[in-house]
Amino acid sequence: MNSLYYQKRLSRNIGDKFFTCLSVICALIATLPLIFLVTYILIKGGSQITPELFNLEPNPPGDDLDAGGINPALVGTLIITSIASIIAIPVGVGGGIYLAEYSKGGAFSRFIRFGVNVLAGVPSIIAGVFIYALIVSTKILFGSMYSGFAGGIALSILMLPTVIKTTDEGLKLVPNDLRYASLGVGASMYTTILKVTIPSAFRSIATGVVLGIARAAGETAPLIFTALFSYYYITGFGDLFYEMGSLAVLIYNFALEPYDAQNKLAWAASFILVLSILSVNIFARILAAFNEKTKRV
Amino acid sequence: MIKTNKKTPKNIILSLDNVSISYGKFEAVRNIFCDFKKGNITSLIGPSGCGKSTVLRSLNRMNDLIPNCSLKGTVMFKGTNIYDKRVDPVEVRRRIGMVFQQPNPFPKSIYENIAFGARINGFSGDMDNLVESSLKKAALWDECKDKLNDSGYSLSGGQQQRLCIARTIAIEPEIILMDEPCSALDPISTLKIEETMHELKMNYTIIIVTHNMQQALRVSDMTAFFNAIEYEDGDGGKVGYLAEFNSTKKIFNSPKEKITQEYISGKFG
Amino acid sequence: MEEKLILFKNRKRFGIEKNIDIIFKNTALVLSSFVAIILLGIILVVFFKSFESFSRYGLKFLVTSEWNPVKDEYGAFTAIYGTLVTSFLSLLITIPLGVGTAIFITEDFVPKVCREIIGSFVELLAAIPSVVLGLWAIFVIEPFLRDFFVFLHSFFGWIPLFSTEPTGRNSLLAILILVVMLLPIVTSIARDSFNQVPKKLRNAAYGIGASRWKTIFSVILPAALSGIMAGVLLALGRAMGETMAVTMIIGNSNAFSWSLLSPGYTISSMLANQFGEADGSQVSSLFYAAFVLMILSLVVNIFAQWLVKKFSLKY
Numbered sequence: 001m002n003s004l005y006y007q008k009r010l011s012r013n014i015g016d017k018f019f020t021c022l023s024v025i026c027a028l029i030a031t032l033p034l035i036f037l038v039t040y041i042l043i044k045g046g047s048q049i050t051p052e053l054f055n056l057e058p059n060p061p062g063d064d065l066d067a068g069g070i071n072p073a074l075v076g077t078l079i080i081t082s083i084a085s086i087i088a089i090p091v092g093v094g095g096g097i098y099l100a101e102y103s104k105g106g107a108f109s110r111f112i113r114f115g116v117n118v119l120a121g122v123p124s125i126i127a128g129v130f131i132y133a134l135i136v137s138t139k140i141l142f143g144s145m146y147s148g149f150a151g152g153i154a155l156s157i158l159m160l161p162t163v164i165k166t167t168d169e170g171l172k173l174v175p176n177d178l179r180y181a182s183l184g185v186g187a188s189m190y191t192t193i194l195k196v197t198i199p200s201a202f203r204s205i206a207t208g209v210v211l212g213i214a215r216a217a218g219e220t221a222p223l224i225f226t227a228l229f230s231y232y233y234i235t236g237f238g239d240l241f242y243e244m245g246s247l248a249v250l251i252y253n254f255a256l257e258p259y260d261a262q263n264k265l266a267w268a269a270s271f272i273l274v275l276s277i278l279s280v281n282i283f284a285r286i287l288a289a290f291n292e293k294t295k296r297v
Numbered sequence: 298m299i300k301t302n303k304k305t306p307k308n309i310i311l312s313l314d315n316v317s318i319s320y321g322k323f324e325a326v327r328n329i330f331c332d333f334k335k336g337n338i339t340s341l342i343g344p345s346g347c348g349k350s351t352v353l354r355s356l357n358r359m360n361d362l363i364p365n366c367s368l369k370g371t372v373m374f375k376g377t378n379i380y381d382k383r384v385d386p387v388e389v390r391r392r393i394g395m396v397f398q399q400p401n402p403f404p405k406s407i408y409e410n411i412a413f414g415a416r417i418n419g420f421s422g423d424m425d426n427l428v429e430s431s432l433k434k435a436a437l438w439d440e441c442k443d444k445l446n447d448s449g450y451s452l453s454g455g456q457q458q459r460l461c462i463a464r465t466i467a468i469e470p471e472i473i474l475m476d477e478p479c480s481a482l483d484p485i486s487t488l489k490i491e492e493t494m495h496e497l498k499m500n501y502t503i504i505i506v507t508h509n510m511q512q513a514l515r516v517s518d519m520t521a522f523f524n525a526i527e528y529e530d531g532d533g534g535k536v537g538y539l540a541e542f543n544s545t546k547k548i549f550n551s552p553k554e555k556i557t558q559e560y561i562s563g564k565f566g
Numbered sequence: 567m568e569e570k571l572i573l574f575k576n577r578k579r580f581g582i583e584k585n586i587d588i589i590f591k592n593t594a595l596v597l598s599s600f601v602a603i604i605l606l607g608i609i610l611v612v613f614f615k616s617f618e619s620f621s622r623y624g625l626k627f628l629v630t631s632e633w634n635p636v637k638d639e640y641g642a643f644t645a646i647y648g649t650l651v652t653s654f655l656s657l658l659i660t661i662p663l664g665v666g667t668a669i670f671i672t673e674d675f676v677p678k679v680c681r682e683i684i685g686s687f688v689e690l691l692a693a694i695p696s697v698v699l700g701l702w703a704i705f706v707i708e709p710f711l712r713d714f715f716v717f718l719h720s721f722f723g724w725i726p727l728f729s730t731e732p733t734g735r736n737s738l739l740a741i742l743i744l745v746v747m748l749l750p751i752v753t754s755i756a757r758d759s760f761n762q763v764p765k766k767l768r769n770a771a772y773g774i775g776a777s778r779w780k781t782i783f784s785v786i787l788p789a790a791l792s793g794i795m796a797g798v799l800l801a802l803g804r805a806m807g808e809t810m811a812v813t814m815i816i817g818n819s820n821a822f823s824w825s826l827l828s829p830g831y832t833i834s835s836m837l838a839n840q841f842g843e844a845d846g847s848q849v850s851s852l853f854y855a856a857f858v859l860m861i862l863s864l865v866v867n868i869f870a871q872w873l874v875k876k877f878s879l880k881y
Binding site: 031097102103115129157189193215228248 | 586587590595596604612662664666675686690693695701704749803804807809856864866871
């Protein structure tokens with residue numbers, strides 16, 4: 001046949017159709033988990049949300065049908081994540097500044113960048129094991145073993161590579177022209193970095209850091225034998241050096257309990273955790289898309 | 298700054314003495330000898346790749362910011378070798394300002410663009426006055442006096458470049474270096490900037506790199522012609538050198554070197 | 567002109583400003599070397615803590631599966647085997663799924679908005695904490711797939727991988743939940759690799775009359791291959807180290823079995839499960855296991871980085 005018309009039965013057209021269908025199926029399968037998971041959490045966890053949930057201590061499993069609330073875990077997650085941020089953000093931003101602004105692509109900076117990538121690939125449980133050996137088992141923190149503080153340090157190890165990377169990459173996007181402009185009027189290097197380059201890269205660095213914090217908030221593995229878990233309210237500063245609950249560990253512990261009341265509490269905690277992490281992520285995405293748009297104009 | 302014993306004639310503000318600049322192993326320019334007179338506009342011309350921008354950047358140590366860049370020889374500024382180990386490059390840049398090829402205002406307001414540099418230099422006078430006088434000297438005042446709080450990016454390319462000039466003038470440098478300041482601009486903006494340069498000549502020494510020979514002829518008192526030759530060992534790499542340095546009139550009317558003659562008559566470049 | 571200079575009292579940089587500049591630089595330098603210190607610290611601490619067990623069991627630790635705190639006999643074969651099997655099998659499922667999705671996102675089958683939404687859905691999946699996925703696996707996936715597992719066993723029971731009666735928590739569930747976790751990694755890296763393939767390559771293939779999928783298979787996929795490989799290796803490292811969801815669903819049994827339908831163990835789930843209550847030489851053996859896990863993931867990660875570097879040189 002000598003026609004230019006599309007022929008359905010041509011083997012290449014059948015093949016094309018087949019593979020197109022295949023990739024559509026892949027994409028469908030890939031989107032399903034999130035949809036199912038989020039819907040399920042919204043329904044199952046959302047139905048557990050009551051004011052008491054936020055105010056009460058959880059009850060130890062087996063006592064009665066009422067599991068109590070998640071107040072200590074919620075506060076614990078906030079505290080542990082804050083400790084991790086307080087450690088990881090200055091160290092990470094400082095390190096990122098060195099890599100992007102000072103190192104001139106020498107062997108040292110290549111080694112550090114390599115180290116950042118390797119550290120990012122270290123399994124999170126190893127960070128927990130490391131802090132256990134370094135802090136928990138040695139009782140180096142004022143004689144306390146398991147503590148919220150140790151948990152925060154373990155989490156900070158996981159946050160560190162993310163913070164360095166986003167700072168490094170954010171600063172690298174700042175055009176050199178801008179640095180030269182500042183140095184050209186006789187600004188010192190630190191003035192240039194603090195007053196010109198960091199402000200220009202602030203939004204991208206902040207977005208990356210916030211996403212890193214959100215990620216750390218859901219980490220469980222480094223906490224299960226550093227911060228451990230606690231059923232009791234956090235009342236004062238001293239509680240930092242005692243066992244501390246967190247939403248993530250609460251979910252882990254209570255998911256494995258045979259009691260329905262505790263399982264429900266795990267779902268409620270998941271609801272809060274997932275909702276906050278997803279909203280941070282979606283917000284960051286919208287912000288990034290908005291930035292792109294304003295840049296083009 | 299640290300004084301050295303070497304004497305320089307009084308009206309010479311900046312002098313290059315046997316300067317060679319390399320990027321890593323690759324030598325960009327070789328054995329430059331050159332004296333810049335105070336109150337003059339000197340233009341550096343030559344074919345692309347002859348290292349004239351490299352030389353310009355070396356005059357206020359902007360080259361320090363490029364990895365692997367190294368300089369041999371001495372650059373004397375008012376009796377001090379600015380490549381002396383004891384010299385602070387930041388201080389050099391406070392006294393020798395620079396305007397870049399691409400307009401690069403800070404992402405701040407027009408006012409802040411000028412105030413930033415002045416504040417860094419510890420300016421203690423009336424900032425509003427300084428902003429106004431700098432913008433006037435850069436011939437930008439009339440166009441932006443009503444929107445000093447707008448972002449520097451809201452200006453057109455030519456205006457941005459004049460803002461960058463105003464920013465440099467504001468810190469009262471003794472020398473202003475300009476690296477092809479008009480290459481990204483339209484003819485009308487170029488003309489305005491050239492007018493600005495004529496104004497500035499009263500108070501400043503200006504050294505300008507330009508691709509445009511007409512511009513060199515229009516604005517400068519002295520002209521340095523750079524050229525590039527292949528390495529002796531002949532692996533195809535080129536190294537820049539100063540072919541001829543004389544008053545602009547002489548360079549364009551009766552050059553001594555044949556190569557200069559060929560370049561300005563447009564035979565290569 | 568000389569008088570004007572008086573207005574600028576910082577024309578000379580005073581000692582304090584110079585010092586701030588130097589301190590600032592050195593602080594940044596010290597902070598950036600923290601990464602190296604921590605990395606080195608992790609390797610050394612885990613190594614020294616495992617030394618007791620290492621000197622007692624040597625390499626035998628890697629090939630025996632006895633794990634008996636009462637008799638003080640330790641061997642991590644089941645956990646190592648479980649780690650490798652779950653991560654490789656989950657990758658085997660994830661690769662076609664992720665690459666297929668990436669192709670769908672980068673080709674123009676549907677309008678751009680739809681593709682971007684699907685892309686963000688897959689990426690948001692990466693933000694879900696692993697412990698929540700574990701919870702979901704226990705209460706939703708497992709009941710949902712229970713009949714399917716029974717079916718698998720009754721029809722394919724002759725294959726060693728499906729040779730046991732399915733238990734409530736088993737290795738196959740862990741593999742499936744790993745697929746969900748790896749999918750975002752493989753998809754987003756594959757998508758980036760596809761996007762990096764120069765447009766002119768695609769146009770060249772279209773220009774000589776290749777069909778869409780002919781172009782994808784013979785031009786785009788080969789060009790993106792090393793990038794995808796690097797992504798796959800990163801995912802492999804992630805899979806080997808993944809802890810929570812796997813611990814919650816794999817059943818945590820040290821009894822070795824070929825079957826995926828029986829409970830299993832991975833190194834990370836063993837650590838999560840036993841570390842809190844371990845004492846004596848068990849702790850050292852757990853550190854030994856942690857050391858093995860760390861070496862495995864280091865090797866995979868370094869190899870992935872090497873591949874990324876090689877890949878980025880190409881364009």
